[in-house]
Amino acid sequence: xxxxxxxxxxxxxxxxxxxxxxxxxxxxxxxxxxxxxxxxxxxxxxxxxxxxxxxxxxxxxxxxxxxxxxxxxxxxxxxxxxxxxxxxxxxxxxxxxxxxxxxxxxxxxxxxxxxxxxxxxxxxxxxxxxxxxxxxxxxxxxxxxxxxxxxxxxxxxxxxxxxxxxxxxxxxxxxxxxxxxxxxxxxxxxxxxxxxxxxxxxxxxxxxxxxxxxxxxxxxxxxxxxxxx
Amino acid sequence: xxxxxxxxxxxxxxxxxxxxxxxxxxxxxxxxxxxxxxxxxxxxxxxxxxxxxxxxxxxxxxxxxxxxxxxxxxxxxxxxxxxxxxxxxxxxxxxxxxxxxxxxxxxxxxxxxxxxxxxxxxxxxxxxxxxxxxxxxxxxxxxxxxxxxxxxxxxxxxxxxxxxxxxx
Numbered sequence: 001x002x003x004x005x006x007x008x009x010x011x012x013x014x015x016x017x018x019x020x021x022x023x024x025x026x027x028x029x030x031x032x033x034x035x036x037x038x039x040x041x042x043x044x045x046x047x048x049x050x051x052x053x054x055x056x057x058x059x060x061x062x063x064x065x066x067x068x069x070x071x072x073x074x075x076x077x078x079x080x081x082x083x084x085x086x087x088x089x090x091x092x093x094x095x096x097x098x099x100x101x102x103x104x105x106x107x108x109x110x111x112x113x114x115x116x117x118x119x120x121x122x123x124x125x126x127x128x129x130x131x132x133x134x135x136x137x138x139x140x141x142x143x144x145x146x147x148x149x150x151x152x153x154x155x156x157x158x159x160x161x162x163x164x165x166x167x168x169x170x171x172x173x174x175x176x177x178x179x180x181x182x183x184x185x186x187x188x189x190x191x192x193x194x195x196x197x198x199x200x201x202x203x204x205x206x207x208x209x210x211x212x213x214x215x216x217x218x219x220x221x222x223x224x225x226x227x228x229x
Numbered sequence: 230x231x232x233x234x235x236x237x238x239x240x241x242x243x244x245x246x247x248x249x250x251x252x253x254x255x256x257x258x259x260x261x262x263x264x265x266x267x268x269x270x271x272x273x274x275x276x277x278x279x280x281x282x283x284x285x286x287x288x289x290x291x292x293x294x295x296x297x298x299x300x301x302x303x304x305x306x307x308x309x310x311x312x313x314x315x316x317x318x319x320x321x322x323x324x325x326x327x328x329x330x331x332x333x334x335x336x337x338x339x340x341x342x343x344x345x346x347x348x349x350x351x352x353x354x355x356x357x358x359x360x361x362x363x364x365x366x367x368x369x370x371x372x373x374x375x376x377x378x379x380x381x382x383x384x385x386x387x388x389x390x391x392x393x394x395x396x397x
Contacts (some may be wrong), residue, residue: 014380071379072382072383086239086376088391090381090383105349105351105377107348123350142244142247145372157351158244160247176318179247199251223249
């Protein structure tokens with residue numbers, strides 16, 4: 001068994017993991033060091049702690065650590081609690097458990113985020129996007145569906161794919177889709193300003209018009225529904 | 230060899246295939262014509278459209294600061310011009326380097342890299358390489374650069390630092 005490589009985590013250091021084709025797992029947990037279970041020796045540089053590897057990279061770090069992960073074609077998993085996270089992969093899936101803020105991009109994989117307390121920016125060309133809870137969500141897919149259970153606001157663009165969005169409070173929502181149905185659920189009693197336009201589909205809004213935030217939806221073809229939870 | 234140091238930018242209309250399938254060729258053509266017009270009206274002296282690539286364009290600028298400012302302006306104008314018949318969800322990628330001229334065309338590793346960068350951008354975004362950012366020594370005040378980190382891109386040997394550039 002390969003021995004783990006460990007270094008004390010420099011205060012405030014960003015953990016940077018890069019690999020050409022590895023599956024990458026980073027776990028934020030209650031600890032004070034950075035441990036590389038699989039991958040090369042960690043190196044402390046001017047931009048933080050760098051870890052490289054191929055095939056498989058597994059790193060454990062203190063909870064709340066900011067992380068940057070770049071891989072060419074592997075899946076990326078962020079477990080535990082992490083800080084600001086930036087993830088890019090050419091063609092892998094991205095799974096995130098809990099982060100403060102997130103920018104995650106993949107060419108052709110799904111993106112799944114359980115919780116992101118602040119801004120959550122996700123992009124995939126041909127995969128689906130699923131978000132549990134997030135602050136402001138900025139979501140883009142080329143041809144995949146979007147599902148966001150509870151967000152405080154959202155900007156969504158999708159070429160073709162359904163959108164299901166839960167709004168946690170009065171906020172701004174802007175959804176644009178060439179084709180696909182859009183369903184937005186809002187808290188009971190919310191009276192948002194709405195602009196709902198579909199080129200060829202039914203439009204339904206259960207809410208009274210008001211000024212509790214603004215919901216704008218524009219769909220080429222597909223139904224639009226704004227419903228109370 | 231005739232090298233042309235400068236900023237190389239690629240644009241791409243996101244969801245254009247879906248839009249064309251949905252709305253037909255006439256609307257697709259109108260959207261591209263509108264994009265062409267806006268781009269040509271916005272390009273400053275010295276910059277040029279190198280070539281058209283389906284729904285995308287390859288642009289060249291003699292200096293990075295002008296390139297950055299112009300592309301951010303382009304996003305603003307394209308967004309303003311977007312309509313039901315021309316939903317211009319454009320994304321852009323930019324790199325600074327020394328491409329080689331081949332007639333009116335430009336080729337080389339720096340061109341290939343710029344083309345890869347746009348693939349990482351979402352609709353309405355401008356992503357730039359660390360080389361572009363390093364070229365801009367002044368006039369950064371109104372531009373926000375958010376680091377995406379070292380990004381591994383297909384066919385590019387080393388990870389490249391990318392930034393999301395936006396107006397503050």
